[in-house]
Amino acid sequence: MLNWHEIDTILFDMDGTLLDLHFDNYYWLELIPQKLAEKHGVTKEQAFAELSKKYQQVEGQIEWYCLDYWQQQLDLPIVELKQEIKHLITVREDVPEFLQALKKAGKKLILLTNAHPDSLSLKIEQTAFDVHLDAIVSTHEFGVSKESQSLWQQVEQKLGFDKERTLFVDDSLAVLEAAKLYGIKHLLAVANPDSTKAAREISNYLSIVDYRTLLPIN
Numbered sequence: 001m002l003n004w005h006e007i008d009t010i011l012f013d014m015d016g017t018l019l020d021l022h023f024d025n026y027y028w029l030e031l032i033p034q035k036l037a038e039k040h041g042v043t044k045e046q047a048f049a050e051l052s053k054k055y056q057q058v059e060g061q062i063e064w065y066c067l068d069y070w071q072q073q074l075d076l077p078i079v080e081l082k083q084e085i086k087h088l089i090t091v092r093e094d095v096p097e098f099l100q101a102l103k104k105a106g107k108k109l110i111l112l113t114n115a116h117p118d119s120l121s122l123k124i125e126q127t128a129f130d131v132h133l134d135a136i137v138s139t140h141e142f143g144v145s146k147e148s149q150s151l152w153q154q155v156e157q158k159l160g161f162d163k164e165r166t167l168f169v170d171d172s173l174a175v176l177e178a179a180k181l182y183g184i185k186h187l188l189a190v191a192n193p194d195s196t197k198a199a200r201e202i203s204n205y206l207s208i209v210d211y212r213t214l215l216p217i218n
Helices: 022-040 044-058 067-074 078-084 095-104 117-127 149-159 173-182
Strands: 009-012 108-113 135-138 166-170 186-190
Touching: 022 044, 022 078, 044 067, 067 078, 078 117, 095 108, 117 135, 135 149, 149 173, 166 173, 173 186
Parallel strands: 009 108, 009 166, 108 135, 166 186
Antiparallel strands: none
């Protein structure tokens, strides 16, 4: 388990880590294919097949997370479509109590997300989860995603955290691997990012399905 005495700063991912990933999965895997199918007069399955190819071309790169990029690529009102299903944006049930306990213990809490600023602002507006955080950083500020080592160099320079005393929490194993490669000492994976799907088996990182199992913070 985590030794909280060795941790001063916690860097949190957003989607699938603090927020339920169901919104994003539904948006990109259901709603967007449906809108493309309607636009081009094809089946949803045909639209998804073409969309998947576009996803694979930029997966893990900053474009993958960029709403402006997808608006240009797909010729769809990407931001406006998110508004249609914003009721699906929810904070994970176990998050508020966990963040409150961390704050009470004097930890510094920072959001480090690949989410585009427009998506980030919508989610904050919808959930107000930012009240628990000391700082919010979108990787779009740096032009590279968390999968990139240059991002970690820039973020460390900006935030001044100690890699040896920092915990990074994410649901993406590829991103956790990048953080590990950079030298972040404490890593935690979220095994159940989408509340509508079964938890994953994660063997190479400490993982949780409920943050409250990490309490108390002492």
